[in-house]
Amino acid sequence: MITSMWSVDKNVDKDFDYPQIKKAAQLLRDGNTVAFPTETVYGLGADATSDQAVQGIFNAKGRPSDNPLIVHISSASQLTELVLHVDHTAKALIEHFWPGPLTLIFKKKPGVFSEMVTAGLDTVGIRMPNHPVALAVIEEAGKPVAAPSANRSGKPSPTSAQHVYHDLNGRIAAIIDGGETGVGVESTVLDCTVTPPMILRPGGVSAEEIRDWIGEVVVDPSLEDWDEKPKSPGMKYTHYAPTAPLFVTKGSHQWLQETIAAYQQDGKKVGLLAPIETINHIKADFLVACGTEDDLSTTAHSLYESIRAFDEEAVDIILAQSVELRGIGVAIMNRLVKAAGHKWLIEHQDDRSL
Numbered sequence: 001m002i003t004s005m006w007s008v009d010k011n012v013d014k015d016f017d018y019p020q021i022k023k024a025a026q027l028l029r030d031g032n033t034v035a036f037p038t039e040t041v042y043g044l045g046a047d048a049t050s051d052q053a054v055q056g057i058f059n060a061k062g063r064p065s066d067n068p069l070i071v072h073i074s075s076a077s078q079l080t081e082l083v084l085h086v087d088h089t090a091k092a093l094i095e096h097f098w099p100g101p102l103t104l105i106f107k108k109k110p111g112v113f114s115e116m117v118t119a120g121l122d123t124v125g126i127r128m129p130n131h132p133v134a135l136a137v138i139e140e141a142g143k144p145v146a147a148p149s150a151n152r153s154g155k156p157s158p159t160s161a162q163h164v165y166h167d168l169n170g171r172i173a174a175i176i177d178g179g180e181t182g183v184g185v186e187s188t189v190l191d192c193t194v195t196p197p198m199i200l201r202p203g204g205v206s207a208e209e210i211r212d213w214i215g216e217v218v219v220d221p222s223l224e225d226w227d228e229k230p231k232s233p234g235m236k237y238t239h240y241a242p243t244a245p246l247f248v249t250k251g252s253h254q255w256l257q258e259t260i261a262a263y264q265q266d267g268k269k270v271g272l273l274a275p276i277e278t279i280n281h282i283k284a285d286f287l288v289a290c291g292t293e294d295d296l297s298t299t300a301h302s303l304y305e306s307i308r309a310f311d312e313e314a315v316d317i318i319l320a321q322s323v324e325l326r327g328i329g330v331a332i333m334n335r336l337v338k339a340a341g342h343k344w345l346i347e348h349q350d351d352r353s354l
């Protein structure tokens with residue numbers, strides 16, 4: 001398959017006729033897969049009502065079929081045709097956070113979606129992305145668009161069209177290049193079918209922000225205790241992983257430098273991924289500065305690009321410094337721990353905070 005690549009200005013005017021958007025929408029209506037930017041990461045879209053179209057997503061990504069997809073819409077008014085009930089809590093969340101990085105789980109209307117979208121569940125995850133290009137494509141397609149992150153399954157999510165091209169060239173019909181994404185980690189997944197609502201995946205909207213708006217919110221216990229089976233099907237897979245083994249670290253700069261030196265004495269090339277404050281103090285074979293500790297949104301923004309950078313370098317081991325578990329730091333730590341396959345290196349053994 002030849003993959004077309006089209007550029008569209010990020011500030012696309014929704015009412016203006018862009019030929020790239022029209023072509024992409026036509027491809028979607030015809031049952032093809034198209035990658036497009038959202039405010040979180042690039043998505044790989046397909047018509048959520050068509051089995052054949054959705055199968056195309058699973059084929060291109062190599063994604064396990066028991067991992068449901070998020071459905072993207074361009075207007076909250078579409079919800080009534082897609083789900084059974086939107087209660088007042090969900091309404092309040094939609095009014096405040098949509099368009100934005102918050103996916104809400106509802107009971108689905110039967111017979112609307114391809115069964116593959118929901119992996120046979122009676123619920124569906126829906127979000128309205130805050131990105132003019134995504135909204136224009138979805139609206140023009142006139143269909144709900146299923147869209148997981150546009151990476152090969154298991155790899156870090158793409159935050160630029162080049163990442164999508166690297167992973168999926170020849171496997172999908174088209175890529176719309178709208179530049180770098182903003183948030184950098186995926187949407188928060190919140191189950192609205194339970195009371196109080198439960199966070200199934202931490203993401204672009206923090207638990208604190210949701211609580212400020214609707215009061216009580218709980219977090220899936222498996223996110224804090226890795227021995228429990230996650231409620232959200234996709235959360236059990238190793239994800240976001242670079243080629244070299246990655247360890248999450250927690251400890252002082254001095255301990256970290258000694259740990260790196262010990263690996264180097266064993267003949268290993270060591271890569272370090274950390275906020276700039278740490279990078280400035282540590283020596284390793286390959287250093288990747290990922291945002292600042294002061295503003296973790298900058299760390300989230302460049303997290304996946306930073307993890308991908310190690311695949312271009314011949315390092316034997318990657319150490320990734322943990323960040324504080326507050327705000328978007330919870331999503332960053334969730335992704336790092338998954339990229340590490342839960343491998344930690346900790347200075348003080350009782351200090352593991354996940």
Ligand code: TXA
Pocket residue numbers: 038040041042043044067068069070101103105118121123124125129147148149150185186187188189200201231232233234235
């Ligand atoms: O930011 C995002 O959400 C990105 C962009 C492209 O919009 N999309 C994304 O989709 O991350 P995906 O398919 O990679 O994430 C889907 C995850 C599943 O692995 C699962 O954890 C959760 O969303 N999910 C989807 N439907 C669900 C359902 N019915 N019940 C529980 N969890 C669900």
Ligand code: MG
Pocket residue numbers: 148149157
């Ligand atoms: Mg994904």
